Amino acid sequence: MKVIKDVVCPFCGSLCDDIEVVLDKGKIIxxxxxxxxxxxxxxxxxxxxxLLSPLIKIDGKFIPVSYDEAAVKAAEILLEAEFPIFYGFGSTEAEAHKESIILAEEAGAIWDHCPSVCHGPSVMGIQEIGLAGCTLGEIRNRSDLIIYLGCNPMEAHPRHMSRYTTFPRGYFREKGFQERTVVVIDIRFTETAKLANHFIQIEPDGDFEFISALRAILRGRELREKVISGIPVEKIQQLAEIMKNAKHGVIFFGLGLATTKGKYRNVDAALSLVRDLNEHTKFYVMPLRGHYNVTGAQNVITWITGYPFAVSLTRGFPQYNPGEFSMASVLSQKEADAAFIVASDPVGNSPRKVMNHFAQIPVIALDPYETPTTRLADVVFPVTISGVESEGTAYRMDSVPLRLRKVKPGPKGILTDQQVLNKIHKKYIQLKKKKN
Ligand code: SF4
Structure with missing residues (x-):
């Protein structure tokens, strides 16, 4: 029996790093x-x-091949394409992100990842207003007011409250939850709301008005309306007092804020609210990110190109335009003529228009498991599961990088995402030289 400690969980953006894995004869028990x-x-x-072997589709049937043969086929597809798109990356290591961006640049492709269908409005709001950010460690040690706005961590990030925000004892919060106040603002009574001191049930699509009312009250304005977004003004005034009187407050927000009516303007309002609150006390804000390394993908593309998602590398320099270069736009406009998908299943999760175009173009897919995307693909590469069968770097939702550990070997002969990308890149360079 072997116990591996301090393993980082590669599932959600909380990246809990206190996991212990018990193995018996190399098997996780x-x-x-x-x-x-x-x-x-x-x-x-x-x-x-x-998936246990690279596959190439010939006449509608998958044929098992070697990694080298599959890499040549993938390189040929990229060489022939005039407007390829790279997409996915939320559930793989930062080293694979880097490798994929280098290859996308070489191939003159669009590079996009999950925010274009989830937290994109948050990223855009942050670009406009800026982010009063801190780490989850600071929140654990200092925060006495936790606000969850349009998110439900008890179901999506189950240990978030117990590990970072609500229940743990912190350096300045020795009594743990007894010294903290939790407020949940949502359109429905969620599992997270059951644990809150205050639950505020706003009307659907009422986020912008509600946050704007809070900001007005904080600035000492009189409100003409008696009820805003379904909430009596006295209750909004009480919340403003709770916020002002906190010593160290934080707002976590989710897709319930970022993807409802108003989108990035909602996020803009929440970030502005936090900026206003910092005139009274210390206040911070953080998007609650889903896939475990979507924050990593955003960091890596930003250090390489200066832009966070939906980046076009087609003209030899990076261009950024979410409305034009996001995966959904490029596919639904039938612009892409090849797709390179890593650690994602857009075919299983996209609108019909997007799915239809995936079916019309050559698709290269890297995934540990069979998915609707790998079934539709022309070239499939099996890969190890990052953070379980291979190492790598992942960024927690607060942008703290953590080292993913390998706890057991992957299936025999199976490569990592980074190794596969590197192989395809080398083949691409060789074929390009030959062609020229
Ligand atoms: S909260 Fe997220 S990171 Fe933590 S153990 Fe659960 S899935 Fe893993």
Whole structure:
């Protein structure tokens, strides 16, 4: 029996780094400390069919081939394409992000990742207003007011409250939850709301008006309306007092804010509210990110190109335009003539228009498991599961980078995302030289 400690969970953006994995003869028999979501992923019980050989589709049938043969086919597809798109990356290591961006630049492609279908409005709001940010460690040690706005961590990030925000004892919060106030603002009574001191149930699509009312009250303005977004003004005034009187407050927001009516303007309002609150006390704000390394993908593309998502590298220099270069736009406009998908299943999760175009163009897919995207692809590369079968770097939702650990070997002969990308890149260079 072997116990590996301090394993980082590669499931959600909380990246809990206190996981213990118990192995017997190289097999995982127990995962300690993780929530159900993380434990299932680490133990490999996700239920999908594991891919065990690179595949090339010929006449509609998959033929098993070597990695080299599949890499040549992938390189040929990229060489022939005039407007390829690279997409995915939320669930792979930062080293693979870097490798994929280098290849995308070489191939003159669009490079996009998950925010274009989820937290993109948050990223755009942050670009406009700026972010009063801090780490989850600071929140654990200092925060006495936690606000969850349009998000439900008890179901999406199950250990968020117990590890970072609500229940743990901190350096300046020795009594743990007894010294903290939790407020949930949402359109429905969620599992997270059950644990809150205050639950404020706003009307659907009422976020912008509600936040604007809070800002007006904080600035000492009189409101003409008696009820805003379904909430009596006295209750909004009480919340403004709670916020002003906190010593160290934080707002976590989710897609319930960023993707409802108003989108990045909602985020803009929440960030502005936090800026206003800093005239009274210390206040911070953080998007609650879903996939475990979507923050990493955003960091890596930003250090390389200066832009956070939806980046076009087609003209030899980076251009940024979410409305034009996001995966959904490029596919629904039928512009892309090849797709390169890493650690994502856009075919299984996209609108019909996007799916239809995926079916019309050559698709290259890297994934540990069979998915609707790998089934539709022309070239498929099996890969290890980062953070379980291979190492790498991941960025927690507060942009703190953590080292993912390898806890067991992957299936025999299976490469990592980074190794596959590197192989395709080398083949691409060789073929390009030959062609010229
Ligand atoms: S909260 Fe997220 S990172 Fe932590 S154990 Fe659960 S799934 Fe893993």
């Amino acid at each position: 127990e995962v300690k400390n993780a929530c159900q979501l993380g434990a299932v992923k680490i133990a490999g019980n996700e239920g999908g069919k594991r």
